Every structure is written in structure tokens, then in C-alpha cells.
Amino acid sequence: MKAGDLLKEGGLGKGAWEMNKLIASHSNEKLKNHYESWLKNPSFITSASMINKDFLATTSSPWFDVYGNDFGWGKPVAVRSGN
Numbered sequence: 107m108k109a110g111d112l113l114k115e116g117g118l119g120k121g122a123w124e125m126n127k128l129i130a131s132h133s134n135e136k137l138k139n140h141y142e143s144w145l146k147n148p149s150f151i152t153s154a155s156m157i158n159k160d161f162l163a164t165t166s167s168p169w170f171d172v173y174g175n176d177f178g179w180g181k182p183v184a185v186r187s188g189n
Contacts, residue, residue: 126178 112121173182
């Protein structure tokens with residue numbers, strides 16, 4: 107989904123729904139396989155490697171009410187923050 111699509115019919119709700127579907131499509135098995143593969147050939151994301159790629163980064167803020175927002179991903183278990 108392109109950023110401009112969020113301005114069309116469905117808007118942010120459609121974007122949130124698409125993100126929800128993508129996250130829900132990941133099973134424990136898929137994640138385990140991904141991590142095992144990464145352990146065999148680790149790589150790290152750099153700003154140069156993100157050019158011309160589909161990329162989503164999420165972050166947080168101490169002012170964001172994570173427990174008061176519902177993205178359809180279930181109730182948060184914990185909030186972790188660090189650097």
C-alpha cells in the first residue's frame with residue numbers, strides 16, 4: 107500500500123486493516139523459521155539498505171497511550187522501551 111492510498115476511500119482505517127492482516131498472517135512457525143535462518147546468516151538494517159524497499163518501522167513515545175488504543179492486535183502484554 108502506498109502512502110497516497112491512505113488519502114483515498116478507506117483512509118487510515120484501511121491502512122490499519124491491511125497492517126492487521128499482514129501481522130495476523132505470521133505464524134509461530136514462520137517466525138521461528140525466519141529467526142533460525144537469520145542466526146545462520148545475520149544481517150542488519152542500515153539506512154542505505156532501506157533505499158527503494160518496502161519498509162515499516164514502528165516506534166513509541168512515552169506520551170503515546172499504548173494501553174488506550176486498539177489496533178485490533180489484541181491487548182498489549184507489556185511495553186518495552188530502550189536504546
